[in-house]
């Protein structure tokens with residue numbers, strides 16, 4: 001075999017060929033060491049975007065991303081470790097709810113989560129809206145928090161899957177995020193490095209997801225479950241609706257507030273039902289009981305207050321001020337509010353969910369660049385969602401911000417993203433369970 005050259009690999013992929021494991025290993029290790037420049041890696045990502053990758057190539061890429069850093073050493077963490085990972089959405093606060101549910105039922109959650117990027121939110125940003133909550137911990141502190149509360153959620157450590165960190169930042173600025181093999185290897189590379197026993201994947205589909213079409217989302221879920229199986233992990237993927245925001249809150253503190261509503265046995269129906277399904281699948285993978293029994297136990301954890309108690313224990317163990325969780329109205333501190341009203345009578349027939357995420361970002365709840373600071377109090381509470389009937393002048397959303405000059409543009413984006421028509425439409429919450 002002659003000397004490996006990046007140029008030849010870009011050309012091979014550009015022309016529709018397949019990369020070997022050796023070539024993929026060479027690319028990932030060279031990029032991590034700084035020996036392969038961004039311009040060559042960008043060209044390769046674009047070639048992958050257009051030409052795709054076989055299941056085998058995607059699995060090789062995933063394993064190289066996993067092996068680019070440490071694999072989490074679970075020493076000191078007891079029990080069956082389970083995780084749930086979403087491909088990214090708007091108003092998706094399910095990690096804040098399913099993690100304490102399954103912890104209250106005896107499973108262990110030692111979770112590394114991401115921050116929001118683009119129009120999607122991130123669990124770490126949401127948790128940081130609770131004053132004092134620490135998402136950066138040493139390994140010893142993390143293990144102690146898991147032992148104290150049965151669950152801990154921290155930010156992605158720099159040592160796990162560093163290749164993904166580099167590649168994701170590059171993809172974000174080269175329009176190559178929404179590529180199936182690149183998403184699958186990015187998510188699974190990180191998940192395999194986190195070394196959990198069971199993984200439930202929430203693959204979003206619709207206008208607020210990276211994969212907008214149902215067929216692509218099913219293919220993505222199938223690919224990720226296949227990769228998990230090749231790596232010897234138990235995994236299942238649920239393809240779920242992201243053609244409307246999940247629940248009614250978008251924005252960090254507002255989403256924690258809504259998560260607490262569900263953990264106290266109430267909350268929005270779509271959010272609660274999706275959390276029940278995801279948590280039941282986590283329990284099913286870990287313990288193998290019938291899914292109907294798992295679902296019963298999950299509902300009992302919510303109605304008895306056990307899940308909420310586990311959430312409080314996590315907040316306490318990670319240094320958060322529990323008074324904000326016990327009195328969640330304290331999480332609504334934005335100094336300015338603005339009501340957006342329906343311009344006409346009818347039904348909300350469709351919303352562009354990505355633009356709802358962007359409206360929240362414009363209010364300060366997200367970042368335009370990775371280094372931007374977010375406003376924890378900013379965001380949106382929806383009063384009407386897809387399928388609801390509205391009359392002209394009815395409030396459809398309340399916007400929250402720390403600067404009232406931000407309202408005009410965000411309200412314009414939100415209204416333009418809301419279709420009001422004559423036929424009510426509802427979409428299923430869960431389209432497919434894979435694996």
Ligand code: URA
Pocket residue numbers: 086087088114168177182183184186187210
């Ligand atoms: N989430 C990730 O972690 N990676 C992607 O590529 C997309 C969503």
